[in-house]
Amino acid sequence: MTQVVVHANPDLLAAATAARLVTTLVDVQAEKRSASLVLTGGRTGIAVLSHLLAEPARDAVDWSRVDFYWGDERFLPAGHPDRNETQARAALLDHLPVHPSQVHAMEPSDGRFGDDPDRAAEAYATQLGAPFDVLLLGVGEEGHTASIFPESPAVYETERTVVAVRDCPKPPPTRVSLTLPEIRRAGEVWLLTTGDAKADAVGEALGGASEVRIPAAGAIGQRRTLWLLDKAAAAKVD
Numbered sequence: 001m002t003q004v005v006v007h008a009n010p011d012l013l014a015a016a017t018a019a020r021l022v023t024t025l026v027d028v029q030a031e032k033r034s035a036s037l038v039l040t041g042g043r044t045g046i047a048v049l050s051h052l053l054a055e056p057a058r059d060a061v062d063w064s065r066v067d068f069y070w071g072d073e074r075f076l077p078a079g080h081p082d083r084n085e086t087q088a089r090a091a092l093l094d095h096l097p098v099h100p101s102q103v104h105a106m107e108p109s110d111g112r113f114g115d116d117p118d119r120a121a122e123a124y125a126t127q128l129g130a131p132f133d134v135l136l137l138g139v140g141e142e143g144h145t146a147s148i149f150p151e152s153p154a155v156y157e158t159e160r161t162v163v164a165v166r167d168c169p170k171p172p173p174t175r176v177s178l179t180l181p182e183i184r185r186a187g188e189v190w191l192l193t194t195g196d197a198k199a200d201a202v203g204e205a206l207g208g209a210s211e212v213r214i215p216a217a218g219a220i221g222q223r224r225t226l227w228l229l230d231k232a233a234a235a236k237v238d
């Protein structure tokens with residue numbers, strides 16, 4: 001099932017998505033022992049985490065039973081301000097009662113495997129198991145999602161769950177990303193984006209574009225695919 005929800009502005013979108021995350025994680029935890037949540041980078045993704053920190057019902061979630069992953073990472077040194085992990089820690093994770101073992105970050109470029117994104121991708125693949133419960137994604141102006149860019153090798157990947165991505169049109173050029181086959185194993189996939197610069201990509205994705213041209217079109221959840229947009233990003237949705 002694909003649903004599109006349009007909010008009046010980016011701030012309302014981030015606040016409503018944070019509230020939605022709380023209730024969804026509470027529901028998952030009512031059904032099973034722990035929940036898995038995949039975080040996204042980007043402006044909207046990090047704004048959602050900031051709102052989640054301030055959400056009054058935040059601690060209805062048992063945070064000691066949530067495992068955090070990332071859909072993609074900018075392959076930079078640990079602690080670099082442009083890493084999705086660094087931003088997510090500052091916005092939310094550093095303020096929650098979570099054990100380090102619950103936070104499954106992708107390796108930095110000065111980590112265990114040095115400056116080798118292929119080894120970082122292989123290592124991340126070993127951390128994956130059951131399908132994710134909720135997987136958050138952003139959408140780029142040209143239709144990328146996670147770090148899967150249009151017409152790039154990553155969009156053709158059919159076997160691996162995680163890949164290294166090079167020569168990205170958006171800096172930094174080297175990244176690590178989940179692949180579309182892995183994204184499509186998730187129960188719920190939520191695509192979050194705002195602003196008129198995203199309207200063409202969103203309109204094309206929802207209008208039936210191929211995932212090679214608009215990778216976000218291939219991000220589909222097993223139970224639900226939820227597009228969470230502001231009015232500007234939804235301007236070209238029929």
Ligand SMILES: O=C1O[C@H](COP(=O)(O)O)[C@@H](O)[C@H](O)[C@H]1O
Pocket residue numbers: 040041042043044045071072073074084137138139140141145146147170193
């Ligand atoms: O580089 C990235 O950008 C996208 C979208 O970011 P936004 O700022 O345009 O919302 C994001 O989904 C991805 O995780 C990140 O690495």
